[in-house]
Amino acid sequence: MNKEIDNSIFKSAVENASDHIVITDEDGYIFYANNVVTKITGYSREEIVGTKAGKLWGGLMPKEFYVNMWKTIKTEKKFFSGELKNKRKNGDIYTAESHIGPILDENSNVSGFIGIEIDITERKEKEEKIEQQKKYLLELNKVLEDEKAKDEALISSIGDGIIAVNKQGKIITMNPQAEKMVGCVFYEVENIGIEEIIKIEDIAGNVIKLEDRPIFKAINSKEITHQRDFYYFFIKTKRKIPVSITATPIIVNGEVMGAIDVFRDNTKENEIDRAKTEFVSIASHQLRTPVSTMNWYTEMLLDGDVGELNEKQKEYLVEVYKGSKRMSRLITALLNVSRIDLGVFAIDPQPTNIIEISQEIIKVLSQKIKEKKIKIKEIYDKTIPIIPLDRGLIRIIFENLISNAVKYTGEKGVVEIVIRREGDNISISVKDSGYGIPENAKEKIFSKLYRADNIRDKEVDGNGLGLYIVKAIIEEIGGKIWFDSEENKGTAFYVTFSAEGMKKKEGAKAFA
Amino acid sequence: MEGNINKTLLIVEDEVPMLIALVDKFTREGFRVLQARNGEEGLESALRDHPDLILLDIIMPKMDGITMLEKLNQSADPWGKKIEVIFLTNLSDISNIEKVSQLGTNEYLVKSDWKIEDVVKKVKEHLKLE
Numbered sequence: 183m184n185k186e187i188d189n190s191i192f193k194s195a196v197e198n199a200s201d202h203i204v205i206t207d208e209d210g211y212i213f214y215a216n217n218v219v220t221k222i223t224g225y226s227r228e229e230i231v232g233t234k235a236g237k238l239w240g241g242l243m244p245k246e247f248y249v250n251m252w253k254t255i256k257t258e259k260k261f262f263s264g265e266l267k268n269k270r271k272n273g274d275i276y277t278a279e280s281h282i283g284p285i286l287d288e289n290s291n292v293s294g295f296i297g298i299e300i301d302i303t304e305r306k307e308k309e310e311k312i313e314q315q316k317k318y319l320l321e322l323n324k325v326l327e328d329e330k331a332k333d334e335a336l337i338s339s340i341g342d343g344i345i346a347v348n349k350q351g352k353i354i355t356m357n358p359q360a361e362k363m364v365g366c367v368f369y370e371v372e373n374i375g376i377e378e379i380i381k382i383e384d385i386a387g388n389v390i391k392l393e394d395r396p397i398f399k400a401i402n403s404k405e406i407t408h409q410r411d412f413y414y415f416f417i418k419t420k421r422k423i424p425v426s427i428t429a430t431p432i433i434v435n436g437e438v439m440g441a442i443d444v445f446r447d448n449t450k451e452n453e454i455d456r457a458k459t460e461f462v463s464i465a466s467h468q469l470r471t472p473v474s475t476m477n478w479y480t481e482m483l484l485d486g487d488v489g490e491l492n493e494k495q496k497e498y499l500v501e502v503y504k505g506s507k508r509m510s511r512l513i514t515a516l517l518n519v520s521r522i523d524l525g526v527f528a529i530d531p532q533p534t535n536i537i538e539i540s541q542e543i544i545k546v547l548s549q550k551i552k553e554k555k556i557k558i559k560e561i562y563d564k565t566i567p568i569i570p571l572d573r574g575l576i577r578i579i580f581e582n583l584i585s586n587a588v589k590y591t592g593e594k595g596v597v598e599i600v601i602r603r604e605g606d607n608i609s610i611s612v613k614d615s616g617y618g619i620p621e622n623a624k625e626k627i628f629s630k631l632y633r634a635d636n637i638r639d640k641e642v643d644g645n646g647l648g649l650y651i652v653k654a655i656i657e658e659i660g661g662k663i664w665f666d667s668e669e670n671k672g673t674a675f676y677v678t679f680s681a682e683g684m685k686k687k688e689g690a691k692a693f694a
Numbered sequence: 695m696e697g698n699i700n701k702t703l704l705i706v707e708d709e710v711p712m713l714i715a716l717v718d719k720f721t722r723e724g725f726r727v728l729q730a731r732n733g734e735e736g737l738e739s740a741l742r743d744h745p746d747l748i749l750l751d752i753i754m755p756k757m758d759g760i761t762m763l764e765k766l767n768q769s770a771d772p773w774g775k776k777i778e779v780i781f782l783t784n785l786s787d788i789s790n791i792e793k794v795s796q797l798g799t800n801e802y803l804v805k806s807d808w809k810i811e812d813v814v815k816k817v818k819e820h821l822k823l824e
Contacts, residue, residue, distance in 0.1 A: 471712065471784055472711075474784070475709065475712050478716075478809075513806075
């Protein structure tokens, strides 16, 4: 190749360079501009040549900028580099990275200038976008940090103990309350199995197996698990407290990552419960004795034990007796309700013939049935087996359903009692031709102390507790109760429960 | 009124109106009736008078009914081991019922559930008078 590079090669290189290149004379008048100048600025070569850059695309920067530029290139004869804003012919503003320098002759005199610019608008835009994103991320980070701080404050101020474990049951975090109860700080037990710091026992003091702990149940079932009546024994402090536990699985993208164990110290609640139970038992003793006494004396008077009464005396005394009996029933019902509400009632299954219980209850109600001339139909499936049932509970169910049917049916009505076996279940229905339950009362019929409007005038003897108790008992033994009713036509209550009977449940109190 | 029944009944009950109701009722029925107001008095009377049957309240001051029966069972008097007792209670309190059934063949009845007439029937049944 020729060592002397041909002028035409230089010219072509400059002409087609990707950067904007202009050459001016010593006063700044442009006498050369390459192709890209037209492309970037939108001015034609004819418009450009013979003009100053400042008249075309320049002149947007503050005056000092240009003063400084001229000083650098003209006086100091150095290259000036900077970022500046220019204007295209169509008015668009663009950002250019600009390098301007003097062209010197053999005597180092300035004979002109060369300006090279790169349109960096796109780059600028990208940079700006990145900057915005950065800002956004910083803000987001701040928000998250705030949230995290809030969550942490929340978690540490909660009175419940919180321990989170991974899938293997190793501790991954705990709140200060849990630290306090457990008796050590988090970093001492990080990654240690939860069973190494807390033992769980049931009421009877049996140690709960690992897989039966609520937290492992939550991990294995992927479901929130609640547990009352367990005791936490903190191995380090050797302290045992009754707790209610809620274990929630941590699920990320459908996969269990671990679980959170939230536990509350129930010591105080249990004390209050006990105080309530004691109060109920004392109150019942106090209330029942005088009422029983009244009943017995009234019975003796009515039986003529101490002399015959005249008709009016008898009539009055019958009212006294009715009132006193009603009070007895109310006290019994209230006692049962409080036992349900306290969750302390016991179930004591004994081999039981349900049909006999139904017959017994009908016998007890025979006087009222006779008075109202109600016809009782009994349809019993003879194949009903003797099954383990708590007789007290079954009696309460029949007593309430049958006495309600009799109570809320007019004279000469019909009450039909059916006991059947249906597959694995015992099904009982008590149907009457009575007043029925009004539409607006149906929803509330099992609510405590609720009595429908249509029967309040017809029948004073009712306390609104019977069906509440019945439903609670049936649900406790895993059965179902529902009804059909139409006003002035009658009501049918249906009950089903397993033919296997009831399971024994220890509790503080049997039903009264 | 019903003619004399040659049986002695001890009623132990701290609630005076209830005690009087029972004493009057059983007296009218022709029983010989002894009464006591607490477990201590009841124990003394039982060991002294050897009644045929004791109607025994559970919750009482000084000595409760269950303790009284335990003492009777443990006493040197061999009579104390075969005594017939019907417990009277106001509560179907499971712990009490369990204690009662541990003490042998004794029965209990919940006062508020029973008419006084039925208490008489129960006693007569127990003594095989009916």
